[in-house]
Amino acid sequence: MRRLTLNAAALAVLLVTIFPVYWMFLTAFKPTRDIQSETPTFWPTAPTLEHFATAVSAPGFWTFWRNSLLVTVVAVLLALVVALLAAFAVARMRWRGRGAFVVMVFAAQMAPWEALLVPVFIIARDTELLDSLAMLTGVYFMITLPFTIVALRGFLAAIPPELEEAAQVDGCSRLVAFRRVVFPLLAPGLMATSLFGFITAWNEFAFVNVLIIKDHDKRTLPVWLSSFRDVFGTDWGATMAAASLFALPALLLFLFLQRRVGTGMTAGAIKG
């Protein structure tokens, strides 16, 4: 009896949790006639791809898609490379100022980015970097960098340095030892870390709004989707199809990496 109540409650939580996402995909596949009917249908009866066709052929869709992907991937890769260098210095070397550097990185993780909208806007304007994807990429890189360093330092510290030392004794240079020995062991950590960076950058909304003003071809998917009324009016099928296309990469990446990385999921307490 207890178990039955528990399972029923769990099922209720599951349904409430999943319903908005389910409703998004369902609406995207529903024919317009079903979307506009008085009593909603809760499962696909006659799935259609017409809304996806509308969304994909909306003016600029592929441009925004490409912008989002470009900005996100470049920012995440750049952050990974820069963070790997710094994490290696912190985890494997002794030097004056290391403690202070670590404290600064932790503090930077708490950086009040919302308070920086105005100054970043003005700096971008003064350096003629308004309406430029480079500035946007730079900001996203900096937002994800501190967390990436902290996470990679943790993963690096978990790999015993004796492994590299053994390789160096066997005649490898430090660089080769790192590439052949440490890097393969670090790969899952790199993937877990990049997941958070990807989701942060893919989601980012405030800075695009401030930095991309005149040149609408430089906008990214979140801004485009937030102005769906200008694009689709009250066509909820097309709007939900667009939302699905925007959410899909994040959802797929999450499910894929979550299985691979397992417990790394909660290792870093961060959210977009």
Place this chain on the structure above:
Amino acid sequence: MRTRSLWPYLLIAPTVAGGAFLLLYPLLKAAVISLQHFRMGELIRGGAALVGLENYQELLGGAEFWQVLLRTVVWTAINVALIVALATGVALMLVRLRRGMRLALMSALALAWATPVIAATTIFQWLFQSELGVVNWLLTTLGLDSFDGYTWFANGNATFAVLVILVVWQSVPFAALTLYAGLTTIPAELYESARIDGGTGWQVFWKITVPILRQLFALITALEVIWVAKCFPQIWVLSQGGPGDATTTLPIYAFKVARVLHRYDLGSAVALLTVGILAVALISNLRRMVRS
């Protein structure tokens, strides 16, 4: 492990350069702008003059800032209380579930967690749409006829409520999964001996679970306070702080003042005050929670 080598400094150089130009410099600039007379004219012509604490005086002396601050406190309190309470419930549930159901629920939570903010916001606009929205249909079907064609986004409190539901829905998964991870570290023997001693479920929760996970609870509460108080995209996309001022919290206020009114000086002051208030609130609370 050479001590006197340049290598470590070369390795951190890109990080330091990035932090200096994209974090430290804007932060200093924000502080300076908040002490200047910096509006549309100064944006175009440059040459902003220092005015000392005038912007802060204007803010703290007017009624609007205090209204927005009070609204932000209420917004944060309601959201965080709901998030922590619901997440605790879900985490306790996860521990007790059998494997299959637990994995299903965890996947559902992960799915909600991973849904991009703007996508989720768009979905909620559709769910709460007045004519064809499924929420109004459900409420009407349940007999609440006043919700037939109800326009949620025309009423301040209703818009506030929708935003709370949205933010809670997005935030519970992270808190619940983290708390669940914490719960699994509590040895089962502790619970067994408490049961043998005749403790009820409620007593066991307050006397064993909460004290052991106190730091985790403190951490989650602190993180949620930060996220909820600073929450911007959901509110901006859904209501732009409206209708009226009903959903204008501090970040929305700062954005409106800066970008809509072109009062960059005042906007920076609001943003920095927000950071200051959050920092003070969190530090004093964290200290108390960890000590007690």
